[in-house]
Amino acid sequence: MLSNLAVRDIETLVHPYTNLATHRETGPLVLESGKGVYVYDSAGKEYIEGMAGLWCTALGYSNQELIDTATEQMKKLPFTHIFGGRSHDPAIELAEKLKEIAPVPISKVFYGASGSDANDTQVKIVWYMNNALGRPQKKKIISRLKGYHGVTVASASLTGLPNNHIDFDLPLPGILHTSCPHHYRFAEPGESEQDYSSRLAAELEEMILREGPDTVAAFIAEPVMGAGGAITPPDGYFEKINAVLAKYDILFISDEVITGFGRTGNMFGTTTYGMNVDTISLAKQITSAYFPLSAVLMNDKVYEVLVDQSRKIGTFGHGNTYAGHPVGCAIAVKTLEIYQRDKIVEHTRKVSPTFLRRLEKLAEHPLVGEARGVGLIGGVEIVKDKVTKAPFETKKGVGPKSVFFAQEEGLITRAMGDRVAFCPPLVITEAEIEEMFDRYERALNKTLAWVKAEGLLAA
Ligand SMILES: Cc1ncc(COP(=O)(O)O)c(C=O)c1O
Numbered sequence: 001m002l003s004n005l006a007v008r009d010i011e012t013l014v015h016p017y018t019n020l021a022t023h024r025e026t027g028p029l030v031l032e033s034g035k036g037v038y039v040y041d042s043a044g045k046e047y048i049e050g051m052a053g054l055w056c057t058a059l060g061y062s063n064q065e066l067i068d069t070a071t072e073q074m075k076k077l078p079f080t081h082i083f084g085g086r087s088h089d090p091a092i093e094l095a096e097k098l099k100e101i102a103p104v105p106i107s108k109v110f111y112g113a114s115g116s117d118a119n120d121t122q123v124k125i126v127w128y129m130n131n132a133l134g135r136p137q138k139k140k141i142i143s144r145l146k147g148y149h150g151v152t153v154a155s156a157s158l159t160g161l162p163n164n165h166i167d168f169d170l171p172l173p174g175i176l177h178t179s180c181p182h183h184y185r186f187a188e189p190g191e192s193e194q195d196y197s198s199r200l201a202a203e204l205e206e207m208i209l210r211e212g213p214d215t216v217a218a219f220i221a222e223p224v225m226g227a228g229g230a231i232t233p234p235d236g237y238f239e240k241i242n243a244v245l246a247k248y249d250i251l252f253i254s255d256e257v258i259t260g261f262g263r264t265g266n267m268f269g270t271t272t273y274g275m276n277v278d279t280i281s282l283a284k285q286i287t288s289a290y291f292p293l294s295a296v297l298m299n300d301k302v303y304e305v306l307v308d309q310s311r312k313i314g315t316f317g318h319g320n321t322y323a324g325h326p327v328g329c330a331i332a333v334k335t336l337e338i339y340q341r342d343k344i345v346e347h348t349r350k351v352s353p354t355f356l357r358r359l360e361k362l363a364e365h366p367l368v369g370e371a372r373g374v375g376l377i378g379g380v381e382i383v384k385d386k387v388t389k390a391p392f393e394t395k396k397g398v399g400p401k402s403v404f405f406a407q408e409e410g411l412i413t414r415a416m417g418d419r420v421a422f423c424p425p426l427v428i429t430e431a432e433i434e435e436m437f438d439r440y441e442r443a444l445n446k447t448l449a450w451v452k453a454e455g456l457l458a459a
Contacts, residue, residue, distance in 0.1 A: 002027045005042055016151075029407065034061025037425045037432050039412065048436045050406075050413040052425045055226055055258040055377070056289035059338060060425040066290045066331055066338075073330035082111070082324040090329035097336050098297060103268040104277055107300040111293065111324035115257035115283035116150025118294035119220070122253050122281060123154040123175075124318055126218045129302060132309040139174055140211055141218045142204070142250075146180040146228030149220060149255055149281075158220055161228065176211070178204050180225070183234040184370040184381065185389070193234035201240035205247075213248040220253040223269025229419035230379030232372055238273040251302070252277040257294070258377070261285035261336075262344045262426050265352055265375035272374065278302060285426075288335045293328035344426050348376050354430045358437035359422060365444050367398070367451065376426055382418040382447075384457060391418055396456055398447065405443035405450075411436060 002010070006027035015023060030042040037060050039049050052058060059066065073090065080088050095109040110125075112118045123141060130138045141158065143149065149158035156164045157171035160180070165171055179200050180186060187196040208216050219241070225231040245252050254277040259269030263285065266272045270280065279302060283294035298306075310316055322328075339345070352375050359378045363371040369383035382399050384392045392398045399415035406413050414421050424436060451457060 003030070003042065005030050036060045036062070037428050045410065047407070047410050047412045048432065048439065049425060050411050050436050050440075051421065051423050053289055054284070055263075055423045056284035058261060058263075058285040058344065058426040059288040059335065060427045063288065063290070063338075066288060066334055069330050069334040070290065070327055073327045077326050080326055081321060083319060088324075088326050088329070090326050090333055091324040094295075094329045094332050094336075097333060098282070098295060101267055101336070102280065102297055103266075103270040103275075104280075105299060106280075106297045107303040108298055110296040110298065110319075111329075112283075112296070113292045113320060113322040113325070113328075114150070114294055115255075115281060116152040116155040117320065118257065118281040118283055118296050119149040119155035119158055119253075119255060120152050121296045121318065122218075122220065122279060123158070125279070125296070125298070125302060125306070126251060126253075128309065128318075129305045130217050132305050132312075135214070137215050138217045140176060140216045141174065141220060142176045142178055142207065142216060143220050144180055144225075145177045146182070146225055146231065147177070147220070147222060147255075148225065148227035149222075149257075159227075176207065178207055180228065180231070181233045181237050182225075182229070182231045184372070187234075194236045197234045197236040197240050200234075200237065201244050204241060205244045208244070208248050208250070213250075216248060216250055218251040218253055219245050220255055221275075222255045222257070223259045223273050223275065224264060224374060224377055226258040226377075226421070226423075227416060229381070229416045230373070230377060230421035230423065231419075232374050232378070233273060238275045242274075242276050246276075251279070254280045256280050257283045258285075258423075261339060262348045263375050263377050263423070265345070265349050267339075267345055286335065287328055287331045290335070291325070291328040291331045292322070293325065293332055348426050351428060351430050351433060352376055354433045355422075355424075355428075358433060362437070362441070362444070365441070365448075367402075367444055367448055373422070376428070377421070377423045379416075379419045379421045382420065392451075392456060394418070396454075398451060398456065401450060402440075402443050402447040405446040406440055408446070409439040409442045411439040411443065413440065 009028045031039050032042045033040045039047050099106045143158040145160040147160045149155045157175040160177040254270045260282045264272040278299050280297040287293050359373050360371050362368045362380050367382050368380050370381040384390045399418035403415040
């Protein structure tokens with residue numbers, strides 16, 4: 001029986017990333033409040049937020065310092081834009097802080113309001129820069145299958161997932177996708193992680209040579225793939241990719257929208273994987289998701305081209321109204337202060353072994369083929385046959401079913417096909433991690449019983 005709120009939801013909303021047809025029957029999960037790593041639905045049921053919202057509420061819910069900061073900034077100056085050279089203290093302070101903590105030398109910061117628009121900015125800067133440099137043919141951007149970079153026209157093109165392309169007439173021409181670096185799923189039998197990484201780097205090089213190196217401008221990658229299934233890269237991957245990019249003068253964009261600010265056990269995933277990048281996209285944990293804000297960090301090589309171009313043609317014609325919103329910037333400054341004061345990276349490293357131990361233990365379950373993570377992010381892959389790695393038919397929805405049972409058990413997590421992700425708020429304690437995985441183990445057992453009852457193992 002659907003609640004009154006659920007009925008009103010169905011009658012009024014088109015939900016992002018939702019099966020719009022089944023939603024009409026199942027209705028929404030209506031959340032009402034949150035505290036720490038817990039959220040509560042409209043009936044008062046408690047859940048551990050095992051996905052930190054959408055990989056973003058690093059400091060958990062009801063953080064009073066962030067609420068106070070937002071309130072104070074709202075009272076002082078709720079809005080001013082930064083077009084035409086206007087500015088404000090929080091935007092400047094945040095940019096200084098970001099430059100200070102950035103994993104590679106950064107010259108300047110360009111603000112936006114979402115991860116998607118940050119990546120659109122990246123695409124536009126790459127195109128603009130190469131026109132400015134007098135090489136208009138050097139425009140192609142290489143992304144990866146299963147990479148996730150957003151949903152706007154350009155960022156959805158970078159995204160390498162079918163549902164973001166089918167019937168949207170995407171990807172745009174000139175955006176290419178190289179192989180997904182998922183050793184469990186795509187390595188040859190017996191192929192080591194290092195050998196697999198070498199093969200992927202060679203494939204990337206072949207693609208560049210096939211397209212013509214003077215037509216390929218940039219490569220974009222998430223340090224850990226998020227929406228593609230919480231996939232950590234194989235050993236040696238980024239080192240080998242870096243070498244190929246350097247050989248052909250190809251700009252490297254790190255999409256740290258999920259991995260930025262402690263998630264992988266370093267302040268940035270770029271550091272965790274030794275990536276030598278030119279620009280970085282940031283969002284989500286930059287404000288612990290208490291306000292929409294994103295940032296593109298660029299090195300001197302990129303910035304100098306933009307300035308030179310302004311000397312020639314005038315205005316840098318890009319940016320949106322809420323770029324550098326003072327409330328968002330003030331919250332971000334406070335968030336970064338809390339991360340440093342409360343040693344969030346150290347905390348992540350301290351609790352990560354418990355997270356990884358419990359995550360990896362899930363691989364003992366009859367339904368789990370792979371369980372792997374880093375820091376406080378990871379994923380499991382549900383399979384029909386652990387020996388052959390044979391998957392269930394996607395349309396049977398076994399992964400989503402386990403997420404449904406997890407919800408019954410008081411845990412919010414997310415299925416991407418039959419991969420299920422865990423990405424709790426970074427403030428989670430060891431005891432809460434144990435509780436989170438206890439709940440998911442119970443959900444997996446219910447899933448196994450359901451799979452058997454449905455006869456899916458034999459099918
Ligand atoms: C790596 C990555 N890039 C970009 C985005 C898009 O961010 P947004 O949803 O804020 O547009 C996401 C969202 O999950 C992401 O995970």
